[in-house]
Amino acid sequence: MRLSGALLLSRRxxxxxxxxxLMAAGLLSGVLxxxxxxxISMESWPVLNHTSLSTLLTSTDWRPSMGRFGLLAILVGSLSVSFLALLLAAPLGLATAFYLSVYAxxxxxxxxxxxxxxxxxxPSVVFGLWGLVTLVPIMVHLSPPGTSMLTAGIVLAIMIAPTLTVFSLLAIKSVPMATVQSGRxxxxGRGTILRTIILPQARPGIVTGTLLALARALGETMAVMMVAGNVVHIPASLLDPVRTLTANIALxxxxxxxxxxxxxxxxxxxxMLITLIIVMAAGFKSDGTDKAP
Structure with a gap:
């Protein structure tokens, strides 16, 4: 009895x-x-003494040597490349997840x-190197010099598609097997089970994975910088070069x-703010999944 009591006390x-x-680790992460x-906020503040926030966010004139710091064109470049990548990656990633989980x-x-x-x-630089030596020479035939928003979007889509597939597979695996067996x-058929049983229950998790893949695309630097062209202007077509916020920092x-x-x-x-909004939206969808009956 004494031994079992000592073991119980030791486990407690x-x-x-x-x-x-674990609490200390969580608090440390939050403090960091x-x-x-x-x-970053403190380092960003001095530019507001030089240029108003509205000018920073609405001007396309980025000429630091002349004291002009309009970020609109670069912000549009970041969002355009990220959403284009997501548009290209979503069908590929979801189709791969559906095949591996249902048909394969x-x-x-x-x-x-x-x-x-x-x-x-x-590593992202490997995808960027592949895009630079393989994809850019192909895109030259469409529009020289080949570095463009479309090129960056394709490279970024290949990068984020596996992330989207992994999250989609996890969401599909979370569907109770008993429900799938009842359908069988x-x-x-497998297609009907996928459409009517698996997808409705896995949709919130798939949306969460899609948002997190978008967050990764938005924060990517090296691969995009190598193939986007890095010209500061609002693109008029998919074949125009663009510069993203992260590439602008690195350059x-x-x-x-x-x-x-x-x-x-x-x-x-x-x-950081845009990524935070995306992650919060993903967390909201995840909470909705957990609370669903």
């Missing part, structure tokens, strides 16, 4: 220490995030899932001073 102590350790936000034989499904997970972990017992931070440097931090703050 271990659980208490684990709970305290708050510190980063405050730091077990061995092919297992191999395919491992391959998708490996692709999701490939009724003689429903100019090395020599930026004073208000110019502050304007680049403002670019980073915009990326």
């Amino acid at each position: 102590s271990a659980d208490r220490f684990l709970s305290i350790g 995030l708050l510190f980063i936000v405050l730091f 034989p077990p061995k092919i499904a297992a191999f395919g899932q491992k391959l998708i997970e490996v692709m999701a972990g490939i 017992a009724l003689g429903l 100019e931070m090395g020599y930026a001073l004073d208000a110019h440097r502050s304007a680049l931090f403002m670019s980073g703050l915009l990326v």
